[in-house]
Structures are given as structure tokens and as C-alpha cells.
Amino acid sequence: MKLRHLACCMFALSWVASAQPSEIALEIPVIETSQYHRPYVAVWVEDAQQQPVKLIALWVEKPDWLKDLRRFWRKIGRSNTTLVDAVSGATQKPGNYTLQWDGKDDTGATLSTGRYTLFVEAAREQGGRSLVKHEFDLPAQGAVIEMAAEGELGAVTATIR
Amino acid sequence: MLKKTAVLLSTLLLSNSLSAHTLWLLPSHYVLSKQDSWISVDASAANMTFVPDKGISLASLTLHLPDGKVQQVTSVHQGKRKSMADIQLAGDGTYKLEMANPLRFFTSYELNGERKRLMANKQERAAQLPAGASKVETTQMRSRNFAYITVNSPTNTLVKLQGEGLEISSKVHPADVVAEEPLHLVFNLDGKPQAGVKGVLSYEGELYRNDAGRIEFETGADGAFSFTPATAGRYLIEASYSADSDSALADKVRESVTYTFEVALP
Numbered sequence: 001m002k003l004r005h006l007a008c009c010m011f012a013l014s015w016v017a018s019a020q021p022s023e024i025a026l027e028i029p030v031i032e033t034s035q036y037h038r039p040y041v042a043v044w045v046e047d048a049q050q051q052p053v054k055l056i057a058l059w060v061e062k063p064d065w066l067k068d069l070r071r072f073w074r075k076i077g078r079s080n081t082t083l084v085d086a087v088s089g090a091t092q093k094p095g096n097y098t099l100q101w102d103g104k105d106d107t108g109a110t111l112s113t114g115r116y117t118l119f120v121e122a123a124r125e126q127g128g129r130s131l132v133k134h135e136f137d138l139p140a141q142g143a144v145i146e147m148a149a150e151g152e153l154g155a156v157t158a159t160i161r
Numbered sequence: 162m163l164k165k166t167a168v169l170l171s172t173l174l175l176s177n178s179l180s181a182h183t184l185w186l187l188p189s190h191y192v193l194s195k196q197d198s199w200i201s202v203d204a205s206a207a208n209m210t211f212v213p214d215k216g217i218s219l220a221s222l223t224l225h226l227p228d229g230k231v232q233q234v235t236s237v238h239q240g241k242r243k244s245m246a247d248i249q250l251a252g253d254g255t256y257k258l259e260m261a262n263p264l265r266f267f268t269s270y271e272l273n274g275e276r277k278r279l280m281a282n283k284q285e286r287a288a289q290l291p292a293g294a295s296k297v298e299t300t301q302m303r304s305r306n307f308a309y310i311t312v313n314s315p316t317n318t319l320v321k322l323q324g325e326g327l328e329i330s331s332k333v334h335p336a337d338v339v340a341e342e343p344l345h346l347v348f349n350l351d352g353k354p355q356a357g358v359k360g361v362l363s364y365e366g367e368l369y370r371n372d373a374g375r376i377e378f379e380t381g382a383d384g385a386f387s388f389t390p391a392t393a394g395r396y397l398i399e400a401s402y403s404a405d406s407d408s409a410l411a412d413k414v415r416e417s418v419t420y421t422f423e424v425a426l427p
Contacts (some may be wrong), residue, residue: 067194070426074337077194079314129426 020161021100022140024056026120027154030094031127038091039124039152040065042072043099048115052076053105058088068123071131096154103138103161111138118145118160122152136160182206183399183419184217186258186308190334191395191423193312198250200310202234202258204244210363210373210397213243221261222246227254227316234258254316255336259307266301266411270294282410301411303327306419309335324352327402327416339425340393342398347384350402350416354384362388364424390424397421 024043043057054074060066066084067073077084083106105111115137123129130151136143140160147156187203204222207214219237226232236247242374250256266282272294281289283299290297311318315336322328330347338344348358358380367373378386390396401417408414 063195064198067192073192073194074339074425078192078311078336081313131427158389 021102022158022160024101024118024120024156024158025096026099027096027108027149028092028122028154029149029152029154030093031124031152033127035126037125037127038093039122039127040069040091041120041122041153042069042076043118043120044072044076045101045111046075046117050075050117053109053111053116054101055080055083055087056101057099057104058084059091060088061091065123065125068122068125068129070129071119072121076143113138118158119154120153124152128152132156134158143148163220180333182208182214183210183396183397184259184304184306185211185304185419185421186222187211187395187421188258188308188310191308191310192425193250193310196250196252196312198312200248200250202246202248202308203243204246204260205307209367211365211395216240216242219244219246219260223259223261224248225259225319227252227256227318229318234335245385250310250312253313255295255309255319255334257307257309257319258295259305261305261307262303264301264303266299268297268299270298271296272309283408283412289300290319296412299411300413300415301406301408301415304419308421311336322349322352326351327350327355327358327400327418329398329400329418329420335422338422339427340389340390341427343387343389345385345387346398348380348386348400348402349384352381354382354404356380356382356384357404358384358400358402360386360398362386362396362398364390364392365394393424393426395421395423 028039042058044052045054048052055076066077103111115135117133117135119133121131128151130153132147132150132153134145134147136145143160145158149155184206189201192232204217204219205213205215206217216239218239222234224232224234234248238245267278268281269276269278272291279289286299308407313332320334322330328349330349331345333344342392347354349355360378362376363373376388380386398420401415403415404411406412406414
């Protein structure tokens with residue numbers, strides 16, 4: 001599986017910056033442990049039927065462990081290798097990150113009006129697994145989503161535009 | 162709860178020492194995200210779910226490939242408490258691990274007040290029954306023990322009904338069973354939903370719970386059993402169906418299955 005660096009994705013998204021993209025701020029917390037491995041992280045959107053519509057970010061290394069992002073694996077990873085290859089980037093060290101989303105789905109089409117759910121999942125080798133989610137409506141007009149820190153994930157704040 | 166299960170599983174014909182034991186196959190992994198991954202499989206005949214008791218022969222253990230081809234599993238070891246197999250899964254798709262007994266015929270009878278049996282069908286039995294045998298009854302038996310393992314994208318070839326004997330079908334693929342989501346299983350005999358299939362659902366960890374939490378069920382006309390697993394983990398279903406038969410070879414049929422599966426985290 002070919003993995004591209006995150007920078008490529010960030011660059012690719014930057015051209016829509018003028019269209020006021022949604023922003024998702026997340027934190028990979030510092031975890032004090034003797035055997036620390038960077039977590040695998042997936043950020044994506046599902047529609048009201050729990051079908052994935054947009055993979056926003058995927059930070060992973062080896063295919064062996066992709067399955068440990070359980071929900072991501074079931075919903076996207078196991079069946080859409082093209083999308084995984086296109087979106088995936090390297091794992092990240094603890095810190096704060098901001099992702100941008102242009103509001104379009106995986107095929108580049110604008111998402112229709114309706115209810116969606118933002119998912120953030122993280123799994124760390126020799127560590128735990130965390131999944132947080134929050135519903136939002138489109139058009140969102142700047143609605144702010146806040147998800148409390150949990151295990152492998154620090155607080156997530158998203159502004160959906 | 163255990164007592165009831167034992168009653169369910171022990172019939173006149175299953176009078177050997179393993180009768181009250183359930184034979185299960187327990188793969189080390191049910192879901193894999195890399196081709197050519199190895200899995201190991203534990204197999205045992207035991208009373209407690211996934212607590213090994215007696216190692217069993219794995220001579221009839223087969224691996225069904227996603228395209229339907231069948232391979233004999235040859236890297237096996239039979240231990241005292243459990244047996245083990247090593248299996249490498251080359252390509253993507255859903256595999257089926259199966260240990261099945263082909264159709265067998267038992268004839269039971271009574272002689273001088275003692276219950277006995279021999280391996281013969283209805284046509285063969287006359288030549289083998291001793292003089293004075295009474296209460297003669299021949300049963301056709303078949304058992305299947307199986308589990309599904311999925312590498313990357315799930316496939317449906319092996320989860321489709323074959324239309325022979327007792328089989329389980331579901332709209333939920335084995336790789337999609339998730340805690341807190343309802344699971345609807347249909348028990349089919351010769352390809353059609355079957356009433357009167359009796360079963361027991363159990364899950365790992367019984368050794369560390371006062372109440373094993375088993376669920377007993379019997380199917381109605383729709384052949385269905387539905388439940389919502391509360392927790393992720395490895396589950397076991399054992400089910401059987403017995404009925405009178407008008408076949409030329411047997412007076413009764415008995416079909417049984419054990420099925421192990423994984424319930425994933427939501």
C-alpha cells in the first residue's frame with residue numbers, strides 16, 4: 001500500500017482555502033509510556049445511513065495494523081484501497097493539528113442537505129483505541145462541534161462551514 | 162445453564178465420551194488488513210466456551226478459499242487440551258474454516274435390556290443386527306464446525322447457502338457483526354428456513370463469570386434467531402435439528418453446527 005505524506009494532502013486542500021473550508025482541530029496527546037508508538041488516526045464523515053461519504057485524513061504506517069482502527073476499517077479501509085492510498089499520510093507525533101475540509105465528498109461532489117456525523121478514531125500499538133463522533137447538519141453555516149478528550153485523542157473542535 | 166445445554170446436546174446416539182462437549186474452532190484473527198497473514202486456529206472439545214478441554218483430530222480441517230476452492234489444512238498439532246493449526250491466507254476475501262463430518266449412519270438397538278449401536282444405515286443394518294435386537298432405530302447424522310475469516314474486503318461466495326443440511330444465513334456479513342447492533346440469523350435445512358432448530362449462544366470469558374450468560378433458543382417457522390450482542394468479543398453458537406425421516410436409509414435425521422464469530426467494537 002502506497003502511503004503519501006500528509007503535506008501532500010494539506011497542499012492539495014489549500015487551493016480551496018478561499019471557499020472557507022471547514023476546519024477540524026485535533027490533538028494527539030502526550031502519553032508517558034516506555035513503549036510509545038504514534039497512533040494511527042482516521043477522520044471521516046458518514047451520512048444519516050452510516051455510509052462513509054468523505055475521508056478527511058488518515059495517518060497510518062503499516063497495513064497490518066489498519067484493522068485496529070476498527071470502525072474506519074469496516075466502513076472504508078477494507079474495501080476502498082484507492083481512497084486509502086490517495087488520502088493516507090504518515091503518522092504524527094503528539095501535538096495540535098488542524099485539518100481542512102472543503103465540504104465535498106470523496107468524489108468531489110458537494111454534499112447534499114442533511115444530517116451527517118464526523119468521526120475521529122485513533123489506535124496506538126501497545127496502547128488503546130478511541131472513537132469520538134458528533135452529528136452535524138448541512139448546510140452548517142459555521143456550526144461548531146466540540147468533542148471531549150478521550151484516551152488516545154485530545155479534544156476535537158470542528159467548525160463546519 | 163450448563164445442565165440445560167448438556168441435555169440439548171446429548172441424545173441417545175451421542176453416547177460417546179465427547180457427547181456433552183462442544184467442538185469449536187477458534188481462529189486467532191477474524192479480520193486482517195494484510196495479505197499473506199498467518200493465523201493460528203485452536204480447536205477443542207469442551208464444556209466451557211473457548212476454555213480448551215480435549216484436543217481433537219484435525220484430519221478433516223479444511224480451508225475454503227474466497228473463490229470456493231477447498232484446501233486441506235496440513236500444518237496441525239493435536240495436543241492434550243487443544244489442537245492447533247497454522248494457516249496462511251494469501252489473497253483478499255472471506256475464507257471459511259470448516260471441520261465437517263460427512264453423513265454418517267448410526268443404528269441403535271436394545272439387546273437383553275442393554276442399549277447398543279452400530280455404524281450402519283437402514284439397508285445395511287439387517288445383516289449386522291444380532292438376533293433378538295429390539296427397538297431398532299437408524300439415525301443419519303452430520304455435523305459442521307466453522308468460522309469465517311476476512312482479509313481486506315469481504316466477499317460473499319462462502320456465506321451463501323449451499324442448500325444441503327443445516328446452514329446459517331444472515332443479511333449481516335460475518336465481518337460486519339458489531340456490538341450493540343442487532344444480529345438476525347436464519348437457520349436453514351436444505352436451503353429453506355427451518356422451524357425447531359434448537360441452539361445455544363455463548364461468549365468467551367465464562368470461566369470468569371458466575372453466570373455464563375448463555376441464551377437458549379428454538380427457531381419458529383421463519384428459522385430465525387435474533388439478538389443484540391452487548392459486548393465485543395468472540396461468540397459461539399451451537400445448534401442442532403432432529404426429526405423423523407422417511408428416507409430409505411434412516412428413521413431419523415440429526416444435523417448439528419457450531420459456529421464461532423467475532424463481534425467487533427462499534
